[in-house]
Amino acid sequence: MRMIGIVAVLALLAGPAWAQNMQQYGEPDKDKTQAEITREKNAEHAYKRSLGNIPEQKSNDPWGTVRSDNAAPKAAAKAPAKPKAAKTDAAAKQ
Numbered sequence: 417m418r419m420i421g422i423v424a425v426l427a428l429l430a431g432p433a434w435a436q437n438m439q440q441y442g443e444p445d446k447d448k449t450q451a452e453i454t455r456e457k458n459a460e461h462a463y464k465r466s467l468g469n470i471p472e473q474k475s476n477d478p479w480g481t482v483r484s485d486n487a488a489p490k491a492a493a494k495a496p497a498k499p500k501a502a503k504t505d506a507a508a509k510q
Contacts, residue, residue, distance in 0.1 A: 448456075
């Protein structure tokens with residue numbers, strides 16, 4: 417009686433795993449039908465078209481209320497060029 421119960425439990429657990437029919441590693445991809453290819457192209461086109469319907473977002477400035485509006489923005493200052501090293505007397509004598 418126990419053996420029948422064990423077999424029944426194993427069958428119930430193994431059934432869904434057996435039914436998954438997953439693609440194994442190294443198997444070639446299945447060929448798509450023309451209907452599937454057309455459906456994917458239409459979905460891609462609809463996605464790109466829907467991106468154009470999104471309104472432009474204004475920039476988010478979380479520190480805007482902290483900063484004063486009258487402060488001029490700092491210009492990106494270039495580092496001053498290094499002056500050429502002056503020749504020393506020892507270098508000049510050689």
